[in-house]
Amino acid sequence: MKRIHIILAVLVVATASSVSAQTALGGGAYPNKPIRMIVPFPAGGATDILARALSQKLGEKIGQTVVVDNRPGAGGTIGADAASKAAPDGYTLLLATSSTHSIGPAINPKIPYNAETDFTPIAYVASSPNIVLVPNASPARDMREFMAHARKNPGQLNYASSGNGTIVHLTTEYFKAQSNTFILHIPYRGTALAMPDLISGKLDVLFDSFVTGMPHVKDGKLRALGVTSLKRTALAPDLPTVSESLPGFESVTWFGVYGPKGLNAELTARVNQAMNAALSDADVKERFARLGAEPTGGTPAAFAAMVKADNAKWKKIISERKISTE
Missing domain, CATH: 3.40.190.150 (Bordetella uptake gene, domain 1)
Known part of the structure; x- marks a missing residue:
């Protein structure tokens, strides 16, 4: 009889523990x-x-x-x-x-x-990542050339963003700080609205979202200089990273x-x-x-x-x- 009581007590404790665990899980x-x-x-x-x-x-x-x-x-x-x-x-x-x-x-x-x-x-x-886009007429073929071009022409180049405080704006300001360049900011209400001006050459650079920027590169309308991930992306493995020219840069x-x-x-x-x-x-x-x-x-x-x-x-x-x- 004592053995049965012990078994019953163990079962009660086990059941209570199970209920408690289930209660904790909603x-x-x-x-x-x-x-x-x-x-x-x-x-x-x-x-x-x-x-x-x-x-x-x-x-x-x-x-x-x-x-x-x-x-x-x-x-x-x-x-x-x-x-x-x-x-x-x-x-x-x-x-x-x-x-x-x-x-x-x-x-x-x-x-x-x-x-x-x-x-x-x-x-x-x-x-x-973001993708760095320039017009096809840009003299820069890669990020090193772009940085050299910007340093030789301080305040003469401009960049678009999707508005103050957005990832596009902050990424470009981060790039300016790291590369010691002075590029003027022109905010738009979205990068899609900036695309015609970038393609026509009214804008000099745009750090756009990869998903919205890459199709313009594939269509031959813009040139891509790099991506802002620390390592090359599997989405475009042949495209260099900005960090290859500017060590440590990532956004x-x-x-x-x-x-x-x-x-x-x-x-x-x-x-x-x-x-x-x-x-x-x-x-x-x-x-x-x-x-x-x-x-x-x-x-x-x-x-x-x-x-x-x-x-x-x-x-x-x-x-x-x-x-x-x-």
Whole structure:
């Protein structure tokens, strides 16, 4: 009889532990309902398309539907803020970008969340470089020639951006600081609006998004001098990096997944594992490539360290170059 009591006691403890573990994972074996992935940008844009490619495969790997929830506005701030205030139960994720967690916090002191402490980093999803474009009539055939040309003509060359405080603007100012060149800034309301002026030679250079810039190179309308990733991109392996002429230069748009603050380690690891499996899928890699993005993956700690370094870099350049969104 005593033996039976001992066995029953062990079973009760085991059952209680199982229930406790399941409760920690959202009231049942996680995930037991659809997962929401907030995308802080409009439907149809590059971030949204990337999110939909990722969410489909992530759903397969984690065993539950992942629903994309577009919450656009204020440069990604509205959606990111909503994610930061969600319950840390693993059922709300955020597809963040350098705009929401590196550049935005660096340039906007009134942002409604703390990018470092109000979220739980889960996985570095992908990165996309900028591409340096010049008119076909430009005397520069590569980055070294362009820098020499700019140094010989201080204040005589100009560059376009998609507006003050954008990644295109900051990347070019970063380049100017590193290369000791003086090139005038002409802001547009988007790089697409600047393209006709660049093609015609009214503009001298544009550090455009790879996905929107490369088609003009393939069509023979513009010349590409380099990409802004630290290493050559598999998307255009023959194209040199800017860092080959300007050591250490790097500027990429990154994409990563966060949970709200307080997401426990077990859930974080579960989503990270499924995310890395999804990013290894050939179909995801192919769909990302069409957007000019390369899958990354890795640990939550590595992702957090990358974002911290990226934010520090942009804070420094914004301060030194006295950049604002005004």
